[in-house]
Amino acid sequence: MIQSMTAFASRTGAYKGASWTWEVRSVNARGLDVRLRLPESLDGLEAEIRRQIGALMKRGNVSLSLRLSRDQAEEGLVIDAGQLDRVLTALDQIQERAFAMGVTLGQPTAADVLSHRGVVIAGSTQSTDDGLVDALKADIAPLLEDLCSMRASEGQALLAVVAGQIDRIAVLVTDAASLLDERRAAAATGLKDAMQRVLEEVAVDQDRLAQELAVLVVKSDVTEEIDRLNAHVGAARDLLNQAETEGAPVGRKLDFLSQEFNREANTLCSKSQHAPLTAIGLDLKTVIDQMREQIQNVE
Helix, strand or coil: CCCECCEEEEEEEEECCEEEEEEEEEECCCCEEEEEECCCCCCCHHHHHHHHHHHHCCCEEEEEEEEEEECHHHHCEEECHHHHHHHHHHHHHHHHHHHHCCCCCCCCCHHHHHCCCCCEEECCCHHHHHHHHHHHHHHHHHHHHHHHHHHHHHHHHHHHHHHHHHHHHHHHHHHHHHCHHHHHHHHHHHHHHHHHHHHHHCCCCHHHHHHHHHHHHHHHCCHHHHHHHHHHHHHHHHHHHHHHHHCCCCHHHHHHHHHHHHHHHHHHHHHHCCHHHHHHHHHHHHHHHHHHHHHCCEC
16 A cells, blocks of 8 residues: 555543653655654653654654653652752751851751752652553554554555556557657658758768768657656556555655656657647656656655
């Protein structure tokens, strides 16, 4: 199934006084680029997110954010023993220094000690944090499933559009091939008229003239361009079928193929020298450009 690289998904959840909102979006990119905005102190979460995204997607710029809020009433207060020891040591040093200088200081109260930054923090137990990370990890798969579901839905719409454009290209190439006999006759008449005018004005070596005319005819022939366009149509259809049956990413190959389509259409127009064939060539270029715009979103 063809996957689009353009999609969005969101999800909410809660666990023991904590609540969160996930948002993930993807847009087109040459490769897979994952950008995360996560709260700190959630060990192992980032690695798990990157692992699951990498297993599901091959291309796209994926941006994922997590907004997490905790209920402070549930967390309670925790004393940082290390910071408390540092504060008490400092206070003891101050008291000794003041005594040595004959200065009497009042004894600090417990409230004074607790007021120092970092002594008391809002915290949660390690087991609670571990449980929260586990709950968040369990949310990753459903979130990415929603994203991939939208990518698949968008991909089906893209498939219909691109397949229709390839069909249109095939019709235009067939129309161009049907004009070759008419163009060949018109070109022959034009060459004869031009040769007659030249022979009336100057003396020309007949053998040299024949050689130059042969080279000109070969250079203006567009049979190879039409054959290659038909081959590209077949290759494009094969890629779409491969994506549908195997689920293989084909965006890069289709993008390269669209460049080859455009190259042949340009050559067809430049060599045409036949108004109806030039018109078809211009229509080809238009459809190919439209197809390439759509292909930019195919994974």
